[in-house]
Amino acid sequence: MAGLILTTYDWVPEAPRGYVRDIRLRWALEEAELPYRVASTPFHRRDAAHFAHQPFGQVPWLTDGDLSIFESGAILLHLGERSTALMPADPRGRSDVREWVFAALNSVEMASLPWVLFHFAGDAFDTPGGRQLQAFLDVRLEHMEQVLSARTWLAGTFSVADILMADVLRLVDRFDGLAARPACRGYVARATARPAFVKAYEDQIAHFAAAD
Amino acid sequence: MAGLILTTYDWVPEAPRGYVRDIRLRWALEEAELPYRVASTPFHRRDAAHFAHQPFGQVPWLTDGDLSIFESGAILLHLGERSTALMPADPRGRSDVREWVFAALNSVEMASLPWVLFHFAGDAFDTPGGRQLQAFLDVRLEHMEQVLSARTWLAGTFSVADILMADVLRLVDRFDGLAARPACRGYVARATARPAFVKAYEDQIAHFAAAD
Numbered sequence: 001m002a003g004l005i006l007t008t009y010d011w012v013p014e015a016p017r018g019y020v021r022d023i024r025l026r027w028a029l030e031e032a033e034l035p036y037r038v039a040s041t042p043f044h045r046r047d048a049a050h051f052a053h054q055p056f057g058q059v060p061w062l063t064d065g066d067l068s069i070f071e072s073g074a075i076l077l078h079l080g081e082r083s084t085a086l087m088p089a090d091p092r093g094r095s096d097v098r099e100w101v102f103a104a105l106n107s108v109e110m111a112s113l114p115w116v117l118f119h120f121a122g123d124a125f126d127t128p129g130g131r132q133l134q135a136f137l138d139v140r141l142e143h144m145e146q147v148l149s150a151r152t153w154l155a156g157t158f159s160v161a162d163i164l165m166a167d168v169l170r171l172v173d174r175f176d177g178l179a180a181r182p183a184c185r186g187y188v189a190r191a192t193a194r195p196a197f198v199k200a201y202e203d204q205i206a207h208f209a210a211a212d
Numbered sequence: 213m214a215g216l217i218l219t220t221y222d223w224v225p226e227a228p229r230g231y232v233r234d235i236r237l238r239w240a241l242e243e244a245e246l247p248y249r250v251a252s253t254p255f256h257r258r259d260a261a262h263f264a265h266q267p268f269g270q271v272p273w274l275t276d277g278d279l280s281i282f283e284s285g286a287i288l289l290h291l292g293e294r295s296t297a298l299m300p301a302d303p304r305g306r307s308d309v310r311e312w313v314f315a316a317l318n319s320v321e322m323a324s325l326p327w328v329l330f331h332f333a334g335d336a337f338d339t340p341g342g343r344q345l346q347a348f349l350d351v352r353l354e355h356m357e358q359v360l361s362a363r364t365w366l367a368g369t370f371s372v373a374d375i376l377m378a379d380v381l382r383l384v385d386r387f388d389g390l391a392a393r394p395a396c397r398g399y400v401a402r403a404t405a406r407p408a409f410v411k412a413y414e415d416q417i418a419h420f421a422a423a424d
Contacts, residue, residue, distance in 0.1 A: 051355075051358075055315070055355055055358070055359050056315070056319050056351075056352065056355045057355065058319070067303075067304060067307055069307055069310075069311055070311055070315070071311045071314035071315050071318060071319070072314075072318075073314040073318055074307070074310045074311040074313070074314045077310060078307065078310075091279075092279060095279055095281055095286070095290065098281075098283075098286045098289060098290075099281050099282055099283045099286040101286070102283035102284075102285040102286045102317070103267070103268070103282070103283050105314070105317060105318045105322075106283060106284075106285055106317045106318065106321070106322075107268050107270070107283070109318070109322065110317075110318075110321065110322050110325055110326075113322055114322075114326035114345060114348075117341065117344045117345065117348060118341040118344070118345075120344070121339075121340035121341040121343070121344040122340055122341075123339050123340045123341025123342070123344070124339075124341075127333075127335050127336075127339060127342075128333035128334055128335045129329065129330040129333045129335025129336075129341075129342060130335070130339075130341060131333070132329045132330070132332070132333040132335070133326060133329065133330075136326075136329060139268075140268060143263075143267055143268045143269065146263075146267070147267050
C-alpha cells in the first residue's frame with residue numbers, strides 16, 4: 001500500500017496553532033491507525049508546486065501514492081473509504097456520513113467562519129450586515145443544538161462527519177459562541193476527549209513549535 | 213429502479229427565484245437524463261416532517277427509494293455515481309470531481325455567501341469586518357480566475373463540480389462581483405448556456421410562479 005503523506009505549512013503564527021486544518025487529517029489518520037508522515041510547505045513563500053497541489057495556496061493536502069487531494073472534506077471521504085473506524089461500509093451508513101460531512105462544512109462552517117473572521121477583525125456586530133451574520137450563525141446553531149440533544153454522534157457511530165463538525169464547532173467555542181448551546185458544547189467536549197484528537201492536537205502544536 | 217423525488221419549497225419570494233438550491237439538482241438530473249419528479253414542502257410552515265428530511269429546515273432534499281439525502285453536495289455526489297454524464301467512473305477522475313465539489317462549497321461559496329448576505333442587508337464594506345469579508349472573497353476569486361483561465365471544466369470533463377462552482381459564481385455575478393474576472397464570467401456563461409441548465413432554470417421559475 002502506498003504511503004500517505006499529509007502536507008501542512010512549515011510554520012504559522014501563534015493564533016491559528018491548534019486550529020490549522022491539517023488537524024482534521026491527523027485526527028482521522030490517528031482514529032483509523034493508518035500509517036502516515038507529515039511534510040511541510042513554506043508558509044511565507046507559496047510557489048507553483050504548492051498551487052499545483054492546492055489551487056488556493058492553502059493547506060492541507062494529502063498524497064496517497066500518485067494521487068494528490070486537497071480540501072479536508074474530500075480527503076476525509078477518501079480516508080473514510082479506507083477504514084470503517086471513519087465511515088461505515090454499508091451504503092446507507094455512507095450516505096448518512098456524507099450528508100453530515102457536507103452539513104458540517106456547507107451549513108455550519110459557512111455560517112461560523114465569516115463570524116470568526118468578524119471577531120478576528122475586531123468588528124462589532126451592530127451593523128445590518130453584522131446582524132445578518134450573527135443571525136445566520138444563530139439559526140444554524142439552534143438546529144445543531146436540536147440534533148445533538150438527541151444523539152451522541154451524527155451518523156450513528158463516530159465518523160469523519162464528527163471530526164469535521166466537532167472541529168467547526170470547536171472554533172466557535174473558542175470565541176464563546178456556544179455559551180447558550182449545552183448540547184453543542186458537550187459534543188465538542190466528547191469529541192475532543194478522544195485520544196486520537198489529543199494526539200493530533202499535540203502533534204500539530206509540536207510541529208509548528210519546532211519551526212520557531 | 214426506485215424513483216427519484218426532489219423536494220423544494222412550494223413558494224419563495226421573488227428575490228431568490230432562479231437561485232434556490234434545488235436548481236443544482238434539477239440541472240444534474242437534466243444533464244444525466246435521469247427521470248425524476250418534483251415535490252413541494254411549505255415555505256411558511258416547516259414542520260417535524262420537514263426537519264426529519266432536512267435538519268436545518270432548508271431545501272432541497274432528494275429521496276431515492278427509501279434513502280433520503282440532504283445537502284446539495286452530498287446529493288450531487290450520489291447522482292454522480294449513477295451517471296458518467298455527471299462524474300467519470302475511474303478513481304482518479306472521481307477524486308478530482310470530489311475535491312472540486314468541496315472547493316466550490318467550502319473554498320468559494322464559504323467566501324461568497326457571507327458577501328452576498330452583506331449585499332442583501334445593504335451594508336457597506338467599509339468596516340474592518342466588511343473589508344475582511346471582501347478580501348476573503350477577492351483572494352478566492354483571484355485563484356479561481358487562474359484556474360479557469362487554463363481549463364474549460366474543473367475536472368477535465370463537465371461534472372457535478374461544475375454545476376456547483378458555476379451556481380456559486382453565478383450568484384456572485386448577480387451582484388457584479390465578477391466584473392474584473394473574465395475567465396470566471398466566461399465559465400459561468402459557458403455553464404449556464406447548457407440546455408440542462410436552461411431547462412432547470414425555467415422549471416424552477418415556473419414551479420414558484422405556479423404558486424403565486
